[in-house]
Amino acid sequence: MHAHEDLKSAGLKVTLPRIKVLEIFRTAETRHLSAEDVYHRLAGQQADIGLATVYRVLTQLEEAGMLARNSFNAGKAVYELDEGKHHDHLICLGCGRTEEFIDQTIEKRQKAVAESFGYTLRDHQMALYGYCPDCAAKRAKG
Amino acid sequence: MHAHEDLKSAGLKVTLPRIKVLEIFRTAETRHLSAEDVYHRLAGQQADIGLATVYRVLTQLEEAGMLARNSFNAGKAVYELDEGKHHDHLICLGCGRTEEFIDQTIEKRQKAVAESFGYTLRDHQMALYGYCPDCAAKRAKG
């Protein structure tokens, strides 16, 4: 629960930047944050942490399995808390809203497809793009 | 068949860079090429075409539906000829080899998932990562 212990049990030194970054993710109203997002939130709370450090911390927390990285929009990575349960994303092309889901049928088929090529599946990334109800309505009238 | 006509029917001016880039894709031994890849191949055949132009042409050919863009490795986009038949990719983490496939079960489920959230699915991207038979064997003894 406390960032302090989580860091320690991950074998990472307990430092201010790491604690702060974790807290940001745990209290943010949005689930997905980019390095820049995190950096600005830190700046907005007197914490004087460099952008390079934010990048470093994000990478470390990802390696420690506490955060998961995603590259949706191509050209900018976002992170989210990794609660252990894998999921995929459905992103609105209009407003950027994202939904998370997991579909066992798809998961099973992915593994089957990989095996049919003789591959050992290790990971995958999938993102669906479309318009959410609101944006679809807006586009309908224009 | 000829780049010339294809460009014309796409409503694009027939220019040397566009013809050359299309030819590169049609004769390349690899299906996926990055902007840099295309640029080097052009340089290797006396064609003196700038990198900025390569980027512009790739974007235009994509908009014209002649090429499809993919961003696998996060941080570098690759293009491939768009023959109209959508497909997904299975990429080897060891050697980078890629296989193409399409699985109707997955396609159907994706649409169903989007609809269950009230979304109108417009597009999606999916890439599976694993080890091909060769690389899996190498890793086994390593």
Next chain:
DNA sequence: GAGCCGTCGCGAATAATTCTCAACAGCGAT
């Protein structure tokens, strides 16, 4: 409490891609 080593902040360095702008080249009308 001292010191070792990992960590930090900062600015410079990369990498991929886009923009700016003047020179130029298709293409339709002449």
Next chain:
DNA sequence: ATCGCTGTTGAGAATTATTCGCGACGGCTC
């Protein structure tokens, strides 16, 4: 074939996202 309008090109500067290098600093073990 020629002319000119407009879209296109090349070169380099500019942007964006991210990483490096380095001297200063701060956890943590003893």
